[in-house]
Amino acid sequence: MVTKINLTEDIIVAVSKLIDDSMSNRRDPSHSDLEFQIKKYGLEQGDPKAQGQTVGKAKRVRYVLNWALEFNIDSGEKLLVALLNLVRGVGGFRKGSSNYVGEEEIINLQQILKNSGYYLDDTGNIGHLILDNITEFEMEEALWNYVRRAKKGQEDAALLTGTSKDLLEAVAAHVLVKLWGTYPQTVNFPTLLGQAFVALGLKTSLEEIDQANPVKKAKIKMETSLYQLGCSINLLRNKTGTGHGRPFVPEIPHEDARLAIEGMAIISEYLLNKMSLHHFL
Structure with missing residues (x-):
């Protein structure tokens, strides 16, 4: 079972794209969902909302993970998995769901994760890629x-x-x-x-x-x-x-x-x- 994912700048960008910032068609996870996960992994110091700033969800995730990349990479890598589980749990990988993140965003993340030694299936499950079987x-x-x-x-x-x-x-x-x-x-x-x-x-x-x-x-x-x-x-x-x-x-x-x-x-x-x-x- 994957408990953490390599924390890199391209993965941070790709994962943050799964978190919606739209004001017209709001998608879960919510800010409170994100806050729970951020606190769970002790990354409040990198959370702009905890510093009194007003930011969207995608930017919030990106700020926290970039902070973790420099100061607490282990917790950041665990938060990545938690975020994917959160998105999957609210139907983010299921077409037809009001929380569906979009085909392009999923394919982009799949390719980036593949280059880091992971596979992500279309339902949001993540696992270790067998490197001997890739191109x-x-x-x-x-x-x-x-x-x-x-x-x-x-x-x-x-x-x-x-x-x-x-x-x-x-x-x-x-x-x-x-x-x-x-x-x-x-x-x-x-x-x-x-x-x-x-x-x-x-x-x-x-x-x-x-x-x-x-x-x-x-x-x-x-x-x-x-x-x-x-x-x-x-x-x-x-x-x-x-x-x-x-x-x-x-x-x-x-x-x-x-x-x-x-x-x-x-x-x-x-x-x-x-x-x-x-x-x-």
């Missing part, structure tokens, strides 16, 4: 979304929703599929990551460093360090379960886990950028 372009968009979240140290970005792969493993596999047409599904992680590095012309060892000039030596050291860091992070992986929950073994302190997640993001971003450049060579 190559959609996969790349989803991976970039996870990278952006992992760069902020967000733990749920380390393990990809709907798959047993972690972020770096999925990026390495995607690089090989993009450049070689396939990837070996039975090899261990160091081999998979190493093959991705090789496919991109990156070094995984210092074998050639003696023959290199100073700049090349520094580059080889940087690339091999990233490879070793990726392998070290993978050793900390919590291999139990199906890819949900805490991504690292329980004895890893929080600050070490955060460093590992941000390390995943740095390496993944580097590989994805190198892959993009590779297409132009």
